[in-house]
Structure formats: structure tokens, C-alpha cells
Amino acid sequence: MEQDEDSHQQLSTVSLPRSGRPSKTDEKKKIKLVGEAIKRPIVTLQGLQVFLASTSQSSKTDKEEEVEDKVDNNLLVPSVSSDQGFVYVDEKYQIGEQLANGGLGTIFEGIRKSDKQRVALKVVEKNGETMILPDEPDPIPLEVGLMKLVSRHPACPQVIQLLDWCETDTHVVLVLERPELCQNLHTFIKQRGRIGEPLARHFCYQLVRALQHCESREVFHRDVKPSNILVLLTTNEIKLIDFGCGDLHEETAYEEFCGTKAYAPPECLKNHGYYSSPTTVWTLGLTLAFIVSGHLPFEPGKNECIFIPSHVSQELQDLLCWCLCYEPEDRPGLEEILLHPWMNEK
Structure with missing residues (x-):
């Protein structure tokens, strides 16, 4: 506070x-x-990947470790097609400096590569809270679901908009509009x-x-x-x-x-x-x-x-x-x- x-x-x-x-x-x-909210570790400017690697040290199989070595510990997110496996979040967004670190997540500045739009990337640790939406095949993280509800058309200019989201086994990344x-x-x-x-x-x-x-x-x-x-x-x-x-x-x-x-x-x-x-x-x-x-x-x-x-x-x-x-x-x-x-x- x-x-x-x-x-x-x-x-x-x-x-x-x-x-x-x-x-x-x-x-x-x-x-x-x-x-009270739990303080998360402050993220260094070396990138989002370091943050996720430092907060998800769980036991892995030899095969999983081999896959991690090949992708150089980049942030992995599920692709739309399960046949495609994983894609890098940095294929879509250029991740910049940390903007804020609070009890419920860490926020980075970012640029969407396709159109150079300014965004903010909020990284939160999964807490098990989920909800079901009609347009989602599986339960989704609660914060994502709430933001999808308030971001649907017609949107409200006084509420921050969710532009995109993705998840790993341990974290959720919300891509938000970033006003100047x-x-x-x-x-x-x-x-x-x-x-x-x-x-x-x-x-x-x-x-x-x-x-x-x-x-x-x-x-x-x-x-x-x-x-x-x-x-x-x-x-x-x-x-x-x-x-x-x-x-x-x-x-x-x-x-x-x-x-x-x-x-x-x-x-x-x-x-x-x-x-x-x-x-x-x-x-x-x-x-x-x-x-x-x-x-x-x-x-x-x-x-x-x-x-x-x-x-x-x-x-x-x-x-x-x-x-x-x-x-x-x-x-x-x-x-x-x-x-x-x-x-x-x-």
C-alpha cells in the first residue's frame, strides 16, 4: 500500500x-x-525470461530440459494450434523496461511488432482462480476473464483494455493498452x-x-x-x-x-x-x-x-x-x- x-x-x-x-x-x-498482497521479486531489465526462469524452478524431465536448452529460456506460450507446440512471446512483442512491481504482478513496457502499438505486459503468478467464458474452450485465469468481460464491445474509455493474453505453466501475461x-x-x-x-x-x-x-x-x-x-x-x-x-x-x-x-x-x-x-x-x-x-x-x-x-x-x-x-x-x-x-x- x-x-x-x-x-x-x-x-x-x-x-x-x-x-x-x-x-x-x-x-x-x-x-x-x-x-495482504504478497510482494513479488523485482525484475531486472534483462528481460521477462529471467523473471519467469527465476520463479518457476521445478523439477523437469531430461526431455523438458533439452527443449529449454533449444529455446534459450524464452517465454513460452501456447500457440493457437496445439500442433505448433509453443511460440515465443517476443515474436509478437518487443519487451522494454520494467514500469512497476507490486503485490499482484510486474509490469513491463512493450511494443507490438506488427503495428508498433505501445502496450504494457503484466506478468502475474498463477493462483488457481479460473472462470469459464462461452467463447473460451477451457477455463481461463480469473483476472483474464474479468478483463475480457470489461473489454468487450462496446468498451468503456475509462477502463483499461485487455489486448491479448497468454500463459505458461506458472504465469499469466496480460497485454494491456498503454496510454502516453x-x-x-x-x-x-x-x-x-x-x-x-x-x-x-x-x-x-x-x-x-x-x-x-x-x-x-x-x-x-x-x-x-x-x-x-x-x-x-x-x-x-x-x-x-x-x-x-x-x-x-x-x-x-x-x-x-x-x-x-x-x-x-x-x-x-x-x-x-x-x-x-x-x-x-x-x-x-x-x-x-x-x-x-x-x-x-x-x-x-x-x-x-x-x-x-x-x-x-x-x-x-x-x-x-x-x-x-x-x-x-x-x-x-x-x-x-x-x-x-x-x-x-x-
Whole structure:
């Protein structure tokens, strides 16, 4: 988690409303990916092949070792035709420098050789989570499936697009669009300090649209936060990224937490079941609070009172308190957020 994301400003204190909890169903969705994200080793600039070789040292037969010697340890991915065996990922992409290394993967810059298009290659270790799509003959990695769902036509300009993907026995490689001149929203805010409410409103509107698109595709992102939002510096347009903690939307409650703990809603931290829509709105509210203050609005370890900077307008305070209601059933839906007076100020 990024530094300062759990900081707060003790300027104005607002108690969160409390009321009855939503009714729970007997059947609950249980998630295997739980707890804090595991840090992967940092990848050297010698290439993707070194990374994969260093993280998949398993016992191999003499025949497998002979094949590896012939292909010089390049990244192998299944070809479309099983008769063709394996093909090199670097036949299709020129792999550049490492862009980022986080708990859920390592990202490289790349160029698609066929048309020189800029791409990002995200390498993640397989975790056993898969899903089935009608256009796929076999189960595919969960993150790939979620990204295929949100990338299908008509796509959403506020959600990063999956262009291609491949896999090895131990890793998945997602080929993503790579916008020019961009930085994550956390860095954007930290470098600029306080930003005005018109720009905050512009970011919030786009984020709501991105999350509505995810909901329409039955995708629960589950890790909405400033560092998972890219800002295009020339236009101030945004793109929601990193579906590594995501899952399919369920009407039943999720029991185990997956995401960034500082952004988890109260019902999750109290070991109660949590639901996708109220959780999404909670994380959106925290993201909006960070945008206008540069800090999360809670004291560390507490989330029953929020701290709102004195410069924030009354209308925005009202929206923040609504999104951050202690009880999940009291939070608005995404459509209600778009109808809030602060969202419609000129």
C-alpha cells in the first residue's frame, strides 16, 4: 500500500450514521485470495525470461530440459494450434523496461511488432482462480476473464483494455493498452497537493462511469483506490486499472477480504459478510476524499468518524458522508451519486 494512504486531516469531524444491517443470505461467496498482497521479486531489465526462469524452478524431465536448452529460456506460450507446440512471446512483442512491481504482478513496457502499438505486459503468478467464458474452450485465469468481460464491445474509455493474453505453466501475461503521458492518481494528487472541486468532480464522474461499466459486465473490481487509477496528463481523463483482486459480481455476500485493507468497509473489518455494490461505493467515497485532501479521512484503525478539510464545500461533505455511511444499506447506488447536487454543479 502506498505511503500516506492511511493518513488523515483532523479539521472537521463528522459522525457516520448507523442503522440496521442488510439481511444476509445463507449461501455466501468464499474467496480464496485473502489478506495482504504478497510482494513479488523485482525484475531486472534483462528481460521477462529471467523473471519467469527465476520463479518457476521445478523439477523437469531430461526431455523438458533439452527443449529449454533449444529455446534459450524464452517465454513460452501456447500457440493457437496445439500442433505448433509453443511460440515465443517476443515474436509478437518487443519487451522494454520494467514500469512497476507490486503485490499482484510486474509490469513491463512493450511494443507490438506488427503495428508498433505501445502496450504494457503484466506478468502475474498463477493462483488457481479460473472462470469459464462461452467463447473460451477451457477455463481461463480469473483476472483474464474479468478483463475480457470489461473489454468487450462496446468498451468503456475509462477502463483499461485487455489486448491479448497468454500463459505458461506458472504465469499469466496480460497485454494491456498503454496510454502516453500518464501517472496514477495517488502520485498525481501527492505532487500537486490540493486540487479544486471542479477537477475532483471531473475525476469522480469518470470513476462512477467506469464502475457502472464494470457492474454492467457483472465484474466486481474490489480494489478501487487512487493508485489503481491512471490519469492522462494531457486531458485529465482517467482509466481504472488492475483487476487482480476482482471477482464476478454475486448477489450473495463475500466472506473473506481481498483488496487493500485501508479501503475495506466497516462490515468487512468486523468479519461480517460484505456485498459488492456498497463496497464499491465505500471505496469510491474514500478515493474522492483522498482526491480533495491528499489523505484518507479516518484516524488509523478507526472508521466511525471522518475528517473533512475545512475548504471542502457543504455539498461535497454531504456526498462524502453519504458514500461513507457506516451501514452499507445507507450508502447510495452509483446512479444516485450521479444525481447528487455536487455532481451536477457547473
